[in-house]
Amino acid sequence: MEAFYIVMLVSTVLVLIAAFSSLIAFRFGAPLLLLFLMIGLAAGTDGLGIEFSNNGLAYIFGSIALAIILFDSGFGTPINSFKQAATPAVMLASVGVLATASVFGLAAMLLLGLSYVEGLLLGSIVASTDAAAVFFLLRIGGINIRDKVRSTLEVESGTNDPMAIFLTIALVEVVSSGSGLDGFDLAMLGHFVQEMGLGVVLGVLGGMMIVLITNRVNKDKGLAPIFVLALALLVFSFTGTLGGSGFLAVYVAGIYAGNRKMHAMGTIRRFQEGLTWLAQIIMFLLLGLLATPSQFPQIIIPAVVLALFLIFVARPIAVWLCLLPFDYTQQEISFVAWVGLRGAVSILLAIMPILGGVEDGQIYFNVAFIIVLVSLLLQGWTISPMARRFSLIVPPRMGAVDKIEIDLPGAANHELLSYRVIKDSPVLSGERIPRWATPSLVIRDGKSMRYQYAGRLKENDHVYLFIAPSYSKLIDRLFASRAPVDPDDAEFFGAFSISPSRSASELDAAYGPGLITESEKGLTIAELMAQRLGSQLDYADRVRLGSLILIVRDLDENGHASTIGISLEPVEPATHLPIFINFREIAHRIRDYLREHRQKVREAVSKPRNPGGSDRT
Structure with a gap:
């Protein structure tokens, strides 16, 4: 009993220190999750001397905490935001994770002397973005960016964990067996389809169950959050038992339940918010305690180089390839590439090679830990400046509301x-x-x-x-208080405005031709924008038509666009390199080049000949 009280005392003190330190971090803009991780490191073996080396227990607690965080992430995602970003986000969460792991695996093979399969395993461990880090920095960090970009990042971070977990488990088995790339077969592909399929189906059914039971058992508001939490963990564990992805299921269940009318919704949201904070603190503290910093110097240089390679090369390549078919600007793709935060999920997955008996499994954990530290330090501290650099900050529509x-x-x-x-x-x-x-x-x-x-x-x-x-x-x-007006706000909303009910064909006649397709000429400007975005228009939504940009300036009482701004100024590119541009922009650049070429040919043909010169060529 004495040992129990000592463990409880130390654990409570660490949680309190993390909670109080968050107040300081809010004041100075430090990434909170990095702070929680550093507190765990400081209290661990090489710090205050707290011994914690139970990898299995850390993985269990971390998985439960991640399930709670993912459910709350889905619970707070509006269905319109999910629909708007679902397709590109799912591309990033599947193809993007595989592409990141593949490119990163090559660098890991060269820098750490691993085989390609071992490098691919390390790439899979660090390939997914961390839901806790992304949701925290975007929602709580006070960064008001364009809804399409925010939704893409949030949905990606909530759905890419199952892909990374599947790849990591599969590659741990392949590396342990020594079968190499021959270990991948059709059976493994079938298992992947089964995991994802069951995750989605049971997630939807689980969300329906949560709403039904919570609304039926409405005797006491205090019990409602407990029912929701228990049912969410039931969805997570039941799906995993049947061979599906529990993490995907609990996220989908959160999206379904959060967008339905439920008894005691306000109480549930407040409970979920507090519980998510606690889950994040416990998960990062435990993973910090598990690390042994004295082992880091042996691999610190290649690990830091790999972290920079992941941030500046592997992640941008994967994001660009996945978002090429979609209507994202160069600035938006650059920002999505930058907000590839690594966090607790990568450290959690780095435990699996140790649990799976992979030779030198501790190297995977140490390298992944250093990569997470670099990511949180470099990317977590610069999200707001980068959003401003790429002109993605949306001017506030109104001030604070109490x-x-x-x-x-x-x-x-x-x-x-x-x-x-x-x-x-x-x-x-x-x-x-x-x-x-x-x-x-x-x-x-x-x-x-x-x-x-x-x-x-x-x-x-x-x-x-x-x-x-x-x-x-x-x-x-x-x-609401009066919204702060920034000098750049007028530039954000364009030079002048136009009625959203006017015909889109007028834009094509005035600024085209070729801005819109034949099927779009019968639409109004508002209908054209909604069709391009794939969702109902919202404040500050933007649609690019060649060099023309349409921006929603304001909404009426019914939530429909009342004023559309037009920007004729060319957007400054995020980089002058020919990267991060989508297929539509590539087509426009080819068209502009051909126009300029034809114009030069016409000028050369119509140029008057020199009277005193020869007619010969």
Whole structure:
């Protein structure tokens, strides 16, 4: 019992240190997950001397924590965002992981003296982006980037783990058996299809089960998050038992459940947020404790070179090849390539060669650990500057909102929201609350009063309103502070605006021809943009038509585009090298080259001859 209390004491102190250190990291913009990892290292064998070498236990705890993180990641992904980025993200999560591992394997073979299969194993370990790192830095880090790019990165990070896990397990078996590349056969391909197929199907069914049971068992809001957590882990473990990908299943279940109406949704979201924080802290602390930094100097130089090769060569090549068929700009592809953060998943997978009895398995773990450190240090600290460098930061539509969602038992047609009246908000300056919103209570200086008797609202008042579901974003604008205006915002939204209801053929006539296809000429500008994007238009969405860029400037009360901006300025390329451009841009460049060539030929033909010269060629 004394040993138990000591372990509990040390564990609790480490979690508290990680939690308190996050406040410092928020202030200075440090990547939090790197901080959690460093705390684990500092407390480990070569630091404070805490001995932890149980690889199997670390893998079990890490897998459970990753399942919780993936479920919450899917739970917070809007279905429109998923639809918008599903195809390119799945390409990155499958073909991209395989391409990254293949290219990286060549470098690992040269720098570490491994065979190609062993290099491919190390490449598979570090090929997937980390869901915890990507979701944390994009959602909590305050980086407001274009929705298409954000959705692509989030869906990729949530779906690429199963591919990396499958490759790692398969390659551990191949390396252990010594069969080399001959170990890959059709049976292994069939096993992969089975894993992914079962993951998707059981994930959807599991999401339906979570929604059904949570809505049926609605006696106590405090039990709802427990049911959701237990059912999510049930989906994860049951799918794995049947030979499917539990990680893919729990992510898909999260997407399904998070986009359905559920009992005590606000309570569930708050519980999930806290639990995800705890899962991230525990996972990174455990993996930090597992490492032995005194072994790093032996492979530090090749490991750092491999990390830089992964960041600057392998990942960009894979991303470019996967996004070539899609309408992503050079800036967007460059940013997606840069946000290839490696994290706990890579360290977790690096345990598998040790558990699988691979010769010198510790080398895989140490190299992967150093690669993760370099990735979090270099990429995690520079995501915001790189987003600004590539002009992907979306100007804020409104300022901060202080809002609380309150669960109403049995309320299918109403939501109860509480807002704090913020300085400079429109409602404070006299703008009226719409008739479809019913304000009921105002709390001022600790005293409650009916809204009708409160008079003019004052700063720091708390107002409670009943509204129809899905209308909260419109009310947010009334209670939000004034949005900060940046000098570059006007450039972001174009030189002038145009009505979204005008015909797309007018654009082709004015700035073409050849901007749009024949089938698109009968569409309005809004319909053209929605068709190109593959989803309903949202604020700051952008569509490129040759050198013309259409931008959604604002939305009306129904969520439809009300103003479209037009930018005629050519976008500065992310790099002058002929890389990171999609098929559409390649076609436009070929067309522009041919036009210039034809123009030069015409000028040469129409050029007047020299009267005193000869007619001979």
